[in-house]
Amino acid sequence: MDNIYLSKKAKILGIRKHTPTEWSFNLGVRTEAVPGQFVMVSLPGAGEVPISISGYNANSIELTIRNVGKVTSHISKINQGDYLYVRGPYGNGFPLQEFVGKHLLIIAGGSAIAPVKPLIEHYINNSQFQVDGMDIIAGFRSPRHILFHDELKQWKKKCEVRITVDRDEDYAWMGSIGFVVDYIKEVQNISEDTRAIIIGPPLMMTNSVRELFQHGVKKENIYLSFERHMKCGTGKCGHCRIRDKYVCLDGPVFNYDEVKELID
Ligand SMILES: Cc1cc2nc3c(=O)[nH]c(=O)nc-3n(C[C@H](O)[C@H](O)[C@H](O)COP(=O)(O)OP(=O)(O)OC[C@H]3O[C@@H](n4cnc5c(N)ncnc54)[C@H](O)[C@@H]3O)c2cc1C
Numbered sequence: 001m002d003n004i005y006l007s008k009k010a011k012i013l014g015i016r017k018h019t020p021t022e023w024s025f026n027l028g029v030r031t032e033a034v035p036g037q038f039v040m041v042s043l044p045g046a047g048e049v050p051i052s053i054s055g056y057n058a059n060s061i062e063l064t065i066r067n068v069g070k071v072t073s074h075i076s077k078i079n080q081g082d083y084l085y086v087r088g089p090y091g092n093g094f095p096l097q098e099f100v101g102k103h104l105l106i107i108a109g110g111s112a113i114a115p116v117k118p119l120i121e122h123y124i125n126n127s128q129f130q131v132d133g134m135d136i137i138a139g140f141r142s143p144r145h146i147l148f149h150d151e152l153k154q155w156k157k158k159c160e161v162r163i164t165v166d167r168d169e170d171y172a173w174m175g176s177i178g179f180v181v182d183y184i185k186e187v188q189n190i191s192e193d194t195r196a197i198i199i200g201p202p203l204m205m206t207n208s209v210r211e212l213f214q215h216g217v218k219k220e221n222i223y224l225s226f227e228r229h230m231k232c233g234t235g236k237c238g239h240c241r242i243r244d245k246y247v248c249l250d251g252p253v254f255n256y257d258e259v260k261e262l263i264d
């Protein structure tokens, strides 16, 4: 039987720097995963952290990591050719079949664009998995905090992408300014049948849910992805537990109906 706690050694094949604190690492490891799942990533001597898979290739995965503390600051210093250790994938991922034939509205705040990137690419790159239109609203702190410039440009050719920034310190940004929630009203074909995915800071998720209700989106059609402190990633330690839910096992993607009392 495979040991679920055993990590695979993964060589860093490439690194993309997005912002002063965010990088994407291409890891030479073969993993079958559903968009929205995460892996536990470790660096010997530093520790282990849960990180969403932000991209898949035949023999590699991409992880997009923000330097916020002890482990991620060590990871941010590694170079191409170095190694990380990966176990997983864990968690449920997005219910892909549920979205086929539906209008999809994806609302992401900041680096949370990383976990939804494979979901967006799943529908954009596979014509057999048709959705009835896809709208993306991506919000960033400032123009300097925008991630995935190239991908956003590509996605714009295939679906509606709205990019907004909270503020423009350099006063050189020609795009939208404001919070993601301000741009929900601009989505043309929003209806009660729209499937909405919200991922980002808790306040952004709460405000976006309220706004979606104003537009008639049914609560059972709203999905949220949660981040919690984790240790095992496998439902054993209880670190990620919120009431009767284990974010690592039952999530990180939840239907709003399942978790409404946790965010209201
Ligand atoms: C399912 C899941 C997917 C994730 N995906 C990504 C990803 O794709 N990219 C990414 O950069 N990060 C992601 N994270 C968050 C990442 O795991 C944390 O930022 C990381 O564990 C911080 O570890 P650290 O040792 O660097 O920071 P620490 O030194 O432990 O903490 C630094 C600060 O961050 C806070 N913090 C630590 N962990 C979390 C957390 N899980 N949620 C909220 N605040 C936290 C601490 O309270 C502290 O204020 C994900 C978390 C989960 C649960």
Ligand code: FES
Pocket (backbone or CB within 6 Å): 229, 230, 231, 232, 233, 234, 235, 236, 237, 238, 239, 240, 241, 246, 247, 248, 249
């Ligand atoms: S992280 Fe250990 S139970 Fe979820």
